[in-house]
Amino acid sequence: MSSVTEADAGPSVLLVDDDVIFCQVLCQALTRRGYVVSMAHHMDAALRLAEQDPPEYAVVDLKMPGSSGLVLVEKLRALESHTRIVVLTGYASIATAVEAIKLGAVHYLTKPADADEIVQALRSGEGDATTPVAETPLSVDRLEWEHIQKVLLECESNISVTARRLGMHRRTLQRKLQKRPVRR
Amino acid sequence: MSSVTEADAGPSVLLVDDDVIFCQVLCQALTRRGYVVSMAHHMDAALRLAEQDPPEYAVVDLKMPGSSGLVLVEKLRALESHTRIVVLTGYASIATAVEAIKLGAVHYLTKPADADEIVQALRSGEGDATTPVAETPLSVDRLEWEHIQKVLLECESNISVTARRLGMHRRTLQRKLQKRPVRR
DNA sequence: TGCCAATGTGACATGATGTCGCACTTGTCA
């Protein structure tokens, strides 16, 4: 948890991601674009910063030590409902995307995403039904990933319970969760 | 476009999906659960039904002849903002999921999904709480089997094409098809 | 404090998968 605060005006943005390097790079990119950036690498630190000075924007990762970034989205919104939050994760799933938007995130991006994309997402307006529909169905691997994520969310991220409900071995589930999701 | 309307009370639900068989099966399942179901297989028909009598619930597919189901979500909400809409699609993506929720859908599911899941989604987060929590989700194997069968059908049983679309090796697909009639 | 459930991780036998090759069929087209 560190903070880079400059004296003058510029929209404030809070970065929350346990990947320190990633944070730093993104911090630079945003600073260069005129944002006043603060960073946190886990939930507690993020909350402390936000309580002290609620940011106008926030970029939060889903996979963090301890609890899910979804919880953070909820808390940030509770603290200051005008904060525009973008979820950014390398472990994206439809289940968490739906949840994130319901909790009030303005957008949901998958890593890798460049700074321009992120800025655009932060400022994006309401939805407008123009998103094209995929032309190919999900691959089996992807479908499995989505299903697992869905059940996992229903089980409040309890891996043991999820494994039992899916009729799969806990060890196997763990291994699948560690891997990054396949595209498509 | 047909409609199954019964005289008495029961929450009304509009099914919109160009897959006629799928619609009929789901219609039966919902009717059995006490819903008053009407069906449409493309947007115009759906809108006509909705204008005439806005439903309390709606289940809409994304991939339909003509325009995207997302447009329909928008229009249904414009017609009657209390309609609780669930998007259900075999061509899911994170982008459309985010868009659907922003447009006001209450949930976003990927096919295959069973009737219980759909009902649960329709009611999710509804005022009077009561989230009965799904008992046993489909096993991963079963899900995979259903998905394969669906795509195989779309590919007119062409195993090579299906394998490519599913991102799996043809040999593997063959083996899977030989083995399972699959339980549970 | 001891118990219980959940988690993260290592190790290992076994089964599933990706990959290549080949023979055979079918439909198209010059």
Place this chain on the structure above:
DNA sequence: TGACAAGTGCGACATCATGTCACATTGGCA
């Protein structure tokens, strides 16, 4: 009719994923 492209079924084999057992650690609860 022959050449050709695409699909199918199946054998073989190296590699990877899975199920299974074990153990240490953590956090809640009585």
